[in-house]
Amino acid sequence: MLIMMGWTMISKERVRHMTKLAAFEEREGKEYRKMTQYFRRDYVGLELLKSFLSGTISFAIVIGIWAVCEMDFLMDNINEIDLISFGTEILIKYLIFMAVYLLITYIVYNMRYTRGRKKIRLFYNRLRKVSRLYESEGRQNGLED
């Protein structure tokens, strides 16, 4: 179906595809852009690194606020506390927290990558369709000239 516009024609089908492409790019494009730039391993690795940083900062904040609350107890018993076992206990808690947090990150971002790549594949298929429509329109215009 073609619409006459001045001296040339615009394909309705092409505009329909282009509208869907533009809508996808505008709404979800930003979210999926990274998935086109990275391999799965790099993408998930980057997210794991971000989670590692945010998890460590969160844990440090929580430990900090706990220390403030227990300040009186800590100050009174600072000499009696076995610092090595105390430190090991905190370290074990930190490792357990990070293991759970990173595992969740790994699963979630792997799933997101799979879903994102699927959507991007559909996006590129549509893009190819638009490109083919342009080519056929070009040929048609050439024939008319």
Next chain:
Amino acid sequence: MSDLLELKERVRHFYGKYEVYLLPVVKFVLAFATFWLIGSNIGYMERINGLSVNLILALLCAILPVNAIILFVTVIVLANLYALSLEVCIVGVVLFAVIGLLYFRFSPKDGYFTVLTPICYTLHIPYAMPLAVGLLKNPVSAVSVVCGTVVYYFLAGVKDNAVLLSEVQEDTSAVSKFVVALNPLTGNREMYLVLAAFALMSLLVYFIRRMSVDHAWTIAIVTGILVEFIVLFAGFLTLGIEGKTVWLVAGNAICAALGFVLQFLFFNLDYTRTERVQFEDDEYYYYVKAVPKLYVPTKEKRVKSFGGKGRDGQRERERISREDLAEDLDIDRDLLDL
């Protein structure tokens, strides 16, 4: 039943057509309700809890993305906590920082759920949130409900201990104020119980409604509500928490009804919206407004006749219509048979 389907289709069409106006209105109402609730519950700083300030901020939220509501809510809550006491404000900052770090890693687009959770608590129907997340979103979105729940319990604790926290006495040291402010979170077994029940409910509802069985959504709603009710009821009994049973029953009944409303509105329905996009190629700039089509035209009646004139009658109708068409187009009828 057909009336209901028609209504469903109308709602979908209405949303598709007027989405651009509806969303800001929804955001405005949500933001205003949230600011008003904050002001009426923990409004310790009078200057920022006035009606005019609330209205202006809610109007701003209407045109900004949904996470702007979260930003404004954070600022308003912290300002109110600061007016109460500096220590509580610091605990608030820490809490929001931790939630921000975890929340924005996983579900930065679920701002509605985070904001709605504390509102649902004040309406005694918090169970609606994990149910809605399970039905409409994915398991990761349960993080937003968890964040909303933690914030609610923290603020409820602050409200209950406001007198103690605002006291300026020598024997009330800064450290003890920290402890009082943190108590609603650290020593609150009810909160942990609710968090576990809500997380379980979200996951259960999500996985059941995704199963390929008949009436998956109905089974998901009923199972989710029942499991959450049993977990909370048993938990309250074990922990010795009293005075919650009436609202637990009533709230769950209301939430079941809400669940079925959600099922009616969202089950198997794509709320495709009006798209307004701009793009260009070598020759043109395109400004496209794509309006979703109405799938089943309402009140359209199709009359099918069976038997009667049979094939001959059909041919006759065909011939008549071709003749009409030829007349309309002002061409020879034979051209249509080519």
